[in-house]
Amino acid sequence: MVNVKQKSNKSLIQQLILQKQNQFTGQMLIQAPSDMQWTLHFRAGYLVWATGGKHVVRRLYRHISKQCPQIEFEMLAIRDDDDRECGWDYQVLTILLCRQSISKQDGKEIVFRLVSEVLFDILQYHQFIEFLTYDYHKFQDLSEAVTGVLTLIDVEKITLKTLGNWKAWQKANLGFFLLHLAPVLSDLKVLKRKTSPRTYKNLVKLIDGKRTLRELANVMKKEEMVVVRSLFPLIQKGLVRLVELPDLPRPQPPVKSVRTRSSDLIKNRHxxxxxxxxxxxxxxxxxxxxxxxxxxxxxxxxxxxxxxxxxxxxxxxxxxxxxxxxxxxxxxxxxxxxxxxxxxxxxxxxxxxxxxxxxxxxxxxxxxxxxxxxxxxxxxxxxxxxxxxxxxxxxxxxxxxxxxxxxx
CATH class of the missing domain: 3.40.50.2300 (Response regulator)
Known part of the structure; x- marks a missing residue:
């Protein structure tokens, strides 16, 4: 494996196109000054996976549950020795596919949407800083790389979609809204006075400070831009504020209980x-x-x-x-x-x-x-x-x- 590190003001899109042209196989580590980091996995110039940034667990479950509502959060639990170099989140998807809990087509859809979201976040983050550091881990042998069992993504196809999405947010003057933040109602009394009873009831029901903007859009079954636009006036008036939320802990597989002679041992616990x-x-x-x-x-x-x-x-x-x-x-x-x-x-x-x-x-x-x-x-x-x-x-x-x- 060969490591190359460079500080660049080239756009993310330029970096991705360059890796396609070079038929790059390996990992691209993107580092921001604030210790925010993302990892993109390539195989022969194709994108295989993207991870890192904020809310790795929340992001994975949101995309899985949207595509496959039958998947419960606990089903994302894998053993520690299953966590390979491609990352916990990719391995979870691979295991769900092997268990036939999701179909191959569902896996492709989840990977494409999730990778596009990660690229969108990098584009959005880049507007706040001048430089990102790119650290390339090049694999000399394809056997070292992620196999791409779920899908291989054409760089031009996904960059075209992601860039179009990002430009639409910029055109709507919403590019500064970080979608990993959670909306919180600031003043219920003022909010009740300034909104209709129906609007107030819906806001109190949906905005509880426990869901990010993306999760809120998922629950409401609406586009993220539609949700942010509807909240924008309330945010400007100070009736809704945006706060950081921690990521969810990774679900852990159940521990097998040790058999004891007394079958009442578990029952007697509170x-x-x-x-x-x-x-x-x-x-x-x-x-x-x-x-x-x-x-x-x-x-x-x-x-x-x-x-x-x-x-x-x-x-x-x-x-x-x-x-x-x-x-x-x-x-x-x-x-x-x-x-x-x-x-x-x-x-x-x-x-x-x-x-x-x-x-x-x-x-x-x-x-x-x-x-x-x-x-x-x-x-x-x-x-x-x-x-x-x-x-x-x-x-x-x-x-x-x-x-x-x-x-x-």
Missing amino acids: LIACVDDSRQIGWQLQKILKKSGYRLIKIQDPLRALFTVVESKPNLIFLDLMMPVVNGYELCTQLRRVSELHQTPIIILTSQDGIVDRVRAKLHGASGFMSKPIREEKVLSAIEKYLSSPPSTTAGSTAAIETLPPSR
Whole structure:
């Protein structure tokens, strides 16, 4: 493998065309001064894959779920030894194809759209800085390169599409909107006063600060430009602001439980329920609770929460305050009306940590109040406070994590 590093003000498109002409095989590492980095994989002048930048996990799942709605987030889990040099995200797609979870045509569509998105992000980022650093890792042998089992992308075809998309954003004066940012409602009272009841209801339902602009467009089944244009006036008025979101953690394959003589060992551990439409919160709690010996049931659909909680009878409930359709206060009241849940501790999760919110939570029957972002010490402290005895644990045994996917 030969490494060549150069600092260039050549456009990305020029760099891509040059690699096609040279029938380049290897990796192009693109580095920005702010430590933002992308990696493009080539085989004989064709693009095979692109990764890096912001939100590798969110990006992959968004494109997969759009093309193949039957794929659940947990199906993206692969073993560490499956993570090859082409990157975790490409390997996930390859394994899904091998398992016949996605078709070859679906794989081609996902790769083309995802690579085009990465190129768009690089073009957009380049407008803010003068230079990008290009680091070429050239492979002398094709056997070293990614095989392109999913598809080989013609450079001119994808650059034509991506460049046309980027120029359309520039023409609409929207090129400065970074699509990995998440819209957040700033002032609900002013927003309610300045919008129609229907518009206000839709905004509160859809904009919860947990979805990026791209994810919001995906949920609304609209073009990204249409969504950004509709939000632009509200952003200018300060009623909507854009914030950074962390990427989702990579899903991990389930750990096989060690068989024990006592079949009741798992059952005797406390069961915790998490009612939150945010997949990220569910995975954070899973990571915390699993190693501490608790079972967890994750409920992302608030409309199914009441039935599922009554059916599973958890020992403690973490309940998100801001959810679409049904908010945490309403759901807490409904849960307390069930006789079997009168004494079950319910802890409200929210980023609105004010005295009024705490009082409202108590009036609706909540046992406690926990501000986001969640931290391991806060979660375990709350569980120990409200549950009389901690779960029993045995060396070598593994806690069960129960997951309830959202309805479709």
